[in-house]
Amino acid sequence: MVSAFLLLAIIPLFSALDPKKWIADGIDKVGPKSLQNITLPGTQNSGTYDLTEVQVPGQAIELWPAIDVVIKPFHLNKEKEMIKWSRDQGIQIKDQLEKGIRYFDFKLAFNSTMNNWFVYNNMYGTAIQPMLQTIADYLKSYDKEIVVVELSHFAGSYTKLNLTNLQSTVKSTLGSYMYPVNTSFNFTVNDMIKAGKRAVVTMELEYDGVSIWPGTAIKTTNPNVDKESLLINETTPIVEEYNSKLWPGVLYKMSWVLEPTADTILHTLLPWESHTVEDLSDHCNKHLPKFWEKYEKTPYWRMGNILVIDFNEKSDIFDVVMRMNGIS
Numbered sequence: 005m006v007s008a009f010l011l012l013a014i015i016p017l018f019s020a021l022d023p024k025k026w027i028a029d030g031i032d033k034v035g036p037k038s039l040q041n042i043t044l045p046g047t048q049n050s051g052t053y054d055l056t057e058v059q060v061p062g063q064a065i066e067l068w069p070a071i072d073v074v075i076k077p078f079h080l081n082k083e084k085e086m087i088k089w090s091r092d093q094g095i096q097i098k099d100q101l102e103k104g105i106r107y108f109d110f111k112l113a114f115n116s117t118m119n120n121w122f123v124y125n126n127m128y129g130t131a132i133q134p135m136l137q138t139i140a141d142y143l144k145s146y147d148k149e150i151v152v153v154e155l156s157h158f159a160g161s162y163t164k165l166n167l168t169n170l171q172s173t174v175k176s177t178l179g180s181y182m183y184p185v186n187t188s189f190n191f192t193v194n195d196m197i198k199a200g201k202r203a204v205v206t207m208e209l210e211y212d213g214v215s216i217w218p219g220t221a222i223k224t225t226n227p228n229v230d231k232e233s234l235l236i237n238e239t240t241p242i243v244e245e246y247n248s249k250l251w252p253g254v255l256y257k258m259s260w261v262l263e264p265t266a267d268t269i270l271h272t273l274l275p276w277e278s279h280t281v282e283d284l285s286d287h288c289n290k291h292l293p294k295f296w297e298k299y300e301k302t303p304y305w306r307m308g309n310i311l312v313i314d315f316n317e318k319s320d321i322f323d324v325v326m327r328m329n330g331i332s
């Protein structure tokens with residue numbers, strides 16, 4: 005008797021949310037809402053956990069001279085050094101999905117020698133198609149999970165045909181899951197689940213406006229600073245502006261990330277300064293819960309519809325975003 009009573013009393017103390025299927029677990033709260041009324045945890049440069057030592061031509065013009073300065077005294081490899089400042093994530097797409105990430109950001113470069121589209125951030129990563137396939141496989145395994153995928157910053161010497169072929173790759177991989185374009189966002193998460201169309205996919209060019217959304221459907225804000233104190237200061241007005249009005253036609257994306265500048269890289273000559281994006285994110289990720297606490301009590305406030313972070317596996321973004329969604 006007594007133990008049964010204790011069990012009943014204790015069970016509600018454990019969160020019922022499994023990051024692998026948090027939308028399914030929180031469906032009572034999340035299901036009836038539009039994408040404009042929830043927040044999805046996301047990653048910036050989602051596919052950069054694995055970068056190669058091959059430079060994408062024309063990228064990081066302002067960072068390479070600083071790299072040249074810092075490698076000289078130590079005879080370091082400049083490509084390896086640049087990877088440290090370009091690798092924004094430490095785990096693969098499937099692991100990110102299992103940790104609750106539901107927004108993915110892919111900058112794509114076409115390499116004509118390899119005749120394929122690759123994710124990149126300054127340096128080439130791996131091909132995009134297998135990453136999209138991983139997302140499609142996940143949507144197949146978990147029938148109530150939804151995702152937003154953004155393809156942007158197209159680089160390299162691609163042709164019109166290459167863009168058309170990229171669109172075909174997206175359609176043949178994620179096509180059956182893509183929610184039809186309607187920037188009135190007049191549909192709920194439940195509508196997406198019911199239709200089995202649980203992916204909003206945007207392309208900055210060559211969107212068809214039917215199943216592939218224009219890049220402008222996601223509004224990006226990025227403080228573009230390399231210090232956590234500046235990030236806190238810059239993000240405060242962004243959060244206030246976002247919550248002060250409606251944003252018709254867009255999903256609003258906020259970034260809790262630090263971006264290296266030439267100065268950040270030059271500072272690596274000082275041993276106690278950050279040496280990688282991972283070091284930078286170790287500094288800022290831990291401030292997110294406290295930053296959010298200031299706004300938490302204001303009804304309906306959130307940090308955008310999408311909140312992105314670097315090295316999400318070393319952050320509390322999942323808990324923070326679940327609190328915004330009222331399902332922690």
Ligand SMILES: *[C@@H]1O[C@H](CO)[C@@H](O)[C@H](O)[C@H]1NC(C)=O
Nearest residue numbers: 036037038040041191192304
């Ligand atoms: C979204 O939020 C707005 C403002 O709070 C509310 O008027 C609207 O009914 C909500 N719609 C959905 C579908 O969540």
Ligand SMILES: *[C@@H]1O[C@H](CO)[C@@H](O)[C@H](O)[C@H]1NC(C)=O
Nearest residue numbers: 058059060061115116117118
């Ligand atoms: C394409 O990739 C190959 C192999 O990684 C590399 O050697 C080449 O420089 C790249 N081409 C361009 C234009 O970036």
Ligand SMILES: *[C@@H]1O[C@H](CO)[C@@H](O)[C@H](O)[C@H]1NC(C)=O
Nearest residue numbers: 119120163165166167169170
């Ligand atoms: C890219 O475009 C070139 C020139 O139109 C074409 O020869 C090549 O096959 C295309 N590759 C892909 C993957 O679209």
Ligand SMILES: *[C@@H]1O[C@H](CO)[C@@H](O)[C@H](O)[C@H]1NC(C)=O
Nearest residue numbers: 184185186187188189190191
């Ligand atoms: C978008 O949704 C609105 C509201 O439901 C509807 O009136 C409109 O016809 C839809 N547009 C398209 C292209 O489906």
Ligand SMILES: *[C@@H]1O[C@H](CO)[C@@H](O)[C@H](O)[C@H]1NC(C)=O
Nearest residue numbers: 038186188189190191192195
């Ligand atoms: C779309 O919005 C209109 C009002 O703006 C509402 O009456 C209608 O029910 C909505 N449709 C859907 C599918 O949510």
Ligand SMILES: *[C@@H]1O[C@H](CO)[C@@H](O)[C@H](O)[C@H]1NC(C)=O
Nearest residue numbers: 231232233234235236237238
């Ligand atoms: C952040 O803002 C506070 C208050 O306005 C100011 O005192 C502080 O100097 C700012 N910090 C930085 C790093 O700009």
